[in-house]
Amino acid sequence: MKKIKTLINEPTKTLRLYTKEEKLIAIRKRIENVEKSAPTPFFDMYMRPHNYLRISLTEKCNFRCLYCMPAEGIPLKPSEKMLKNEEIFRLVKLFAKNGVDKVRLTGGEPTIRKDLVDIVDEISKTDGIKQVGLTTNGLILHRLLPNLVNAGLTKINISIDSLNREKFAKMTRRDGFEKVWRSITMAQDYFPKVKLNVVVLRNQNDNEILDFIKLTETQNLDIRFIEFMPFGGNEFKNSNFVGYNEMLSKIIEKYGNAIEKLDDSKNDTTKAYKIRGSVGQFGFITSMSNHFCNTCNRLRITADGNLKVCLHGNSEVSLRDRIRNGDSDEDLESVIQSAVNRKKAKHAEFRNGQFTKPPKSSNDFNRRVTTQFQYLHNKSTHSNSIRLIHTSHLNLDNNSKLTHVNANGEACQVDVSHKPQTIRTAKACGTIYLTPEISRSISENTVKKGDVLTVAKIAGILGAKQVPNIIPLCHPIQLDLVDLKFDHDLENHKITVISTAKCNGNTGVEMEALMACTMSLLTIYDMCKAICPKMTIGEIKLIHKSGGKSTYQAD
Template sequence: MRDGNGRKIDYIRISVTDRCNLRCRYCMPEEGIDLMRHEDILTYQEILKIAETGARLGIRRVKVTGGEPLVRKGVSQLIRELNAIEGMEDVTLTTNGLLLGDMAPELAEAGLSSVNVSLDTLDPERFSQITRRDRFADVMKGIESAVRSGLKVKINCAVMEHLSREDVLAFAEYSVKSGIPVRFIEMMPIGQGRKYHAMDNEELLKILSEEYGDLRESTEPRGNGPAVYYTYASGAGCIGLISAVHHKFCGSCNRVRLTSDGFLKLCLDSPAGVDLRTPLRSGVSDEELRGLMEQWIRVKPESHHFLSPEGREGELPLSDGTTEKCLNMNQIGG
């Protein structure tokens, strides 16, 4: 379907949990957060009903997220059932990789096509500082297992001011040697991420060009997202840039998000959306659910306002005069 601005909405990111086995500094405070009650989180049956309704509206691709999605039991079976939905073309997953080593074969067997692994450094010591956990070896083991299992793998690196030239070049070399694309994703001012600033795309490209010569923009499709990809003159390696704040791509945004407690969120930078859990648990019919989702997707905001003068600190004002607290990324689903 198309929203009120004519954009084709065919992609949904579904958070299956707000729980995570890391404590990345830009995502969660060290002590963690107040977690949702298990009974407040959507069941897999509820998620599937929403996904089936989305498919009837033209949703063709699903990204399973968290928190960390692999900490929720039975996620492989969910992926299998998402794949079985009529009209669904692609089911992928974003993970921190800690549990991927053991789970990659069953995820591939369930029909998962690819995984994005969040990894912000190739330095084990820096990894421990960023994530507050000494688990770098487990992530690398997970990446290797995913590749062996036949999954397409991409690395997602959050771009913060602490990202150094050495980090950028280490990832570039890793991509050359492994053939795995590395995507540098601009830090967004959401939750804990408001404390950080990002290295801009121009500086990233300058570092890469100085080391590898001219970069060539690639037109080869490499996923469902908005990354701009570059390859080196040699043809080896692939770097992607996603800069939602300073190089916004709202005009071509094709996605909505479902939080783990059933809120259909229309934009990361907006409280706009609708609670689907309550009507589901109140016996809403299939047609009523379809109508509700279609009604709200049509009013998806035209653009984010991360750079507006009032900023995004503290609480967000709502139209009824109340406020909504800014959420951390693990509570939104990314």
């Protein structure tokens, strides 16, 4: 046996020294060693392994936090569209088989689930799962905590945004401070460290940063200050945003050289610090000002069973539908790996500090999609509720006349030589309604002709450049920009295109924007018609123009 063990580790060039039988035994041993080794995780195209799975158990929540959702709540999906427990457990086992060893349960508010203890118990028993965490608002956690710990809960994050009862009630739109604090106190008896999540908003709770820091002096708490992230329905304003540097400056002003920077592990989302001599620590989650995408190891499953590879992205893949359609584990693994392969290097749709607007709001923490946001160091204000208006009243007597017809009623091209050269912008939008099969194929990038949205974008840009060759009386224009954004609504099986055209010239670019939108929609149809021709294109319209005599903004 000693000889065989030696053989297993021998370089290939020495194998000729052993008999055929010894070689076969060694090969079998090597295979056994490989099978016993740790599973291989899902890697993306940037060689990031994914060993952390976040699962939303519900869309429901018993709070209405200012930064999270509208006061009236959100429409909830029917229960039959939610993942069943057996589907959750199957997915956990599948992900564990592929290298996931950490699971975190989120919501909505996961403690609303009456079967939460049973869910934790089953997940904690799964081979390969080493940690089971919970993110909660803490309102009813104290009732469940002993049983959750006995079931296998190993990590706890509790959200609390104010230490003042009245302010807490204002921020959560609920009166529950005492119950939440009771849960925090109890949690410290069960866990070596309790993490508190604090979303910081200017003129709301930013004056409590030092109060939270003071807690760490005597309590083993990890206070995590979170930058406010904008998404549909959460009343985001740039004036409310408080960045990491500003928060840290307040703490430095108070504690100075007593602040110690702690080592962050490879996959930490928090920049960790502590006050010298304190029991606890604090940190900052800087999703907006300083992303941590390079070491992202997280995948998310929404309450209705969609896989999201990036919190800030629109792309989702329905694992629920795959399971209910009878897909094998191997089929599911292939779908998951394909989705992971499409994960971007950093925040999906993050370009130059901006995020695209989400198609909808959601109370599912695994389905957060940020709205358009420009990080401006708080020098300007921005509201996500913009009133769309006409900025000039048109003179109907003059503008009702056709400009492409001369005094004799003959078609002619308009003379624009006398018009001033200005920066002119136009935006158009349109929608294509898909079948469920086509919608899923586009989302999963399984259309045989290729990446549908990428090709559609290129087609839209090319189309805009061809306007004077297609529309008889249009002027050739030196375009400075043609851009297209795609909003894929998986639930309603439709894609909305928003096109933008811009130039520095003496005539408008409305036709270029409309052509770009139209060509991209036609390209989507062309690439998918082999799956099913039952698609409808519609609602193509101009939604904005500026830079000329008049400015237009659609209602």
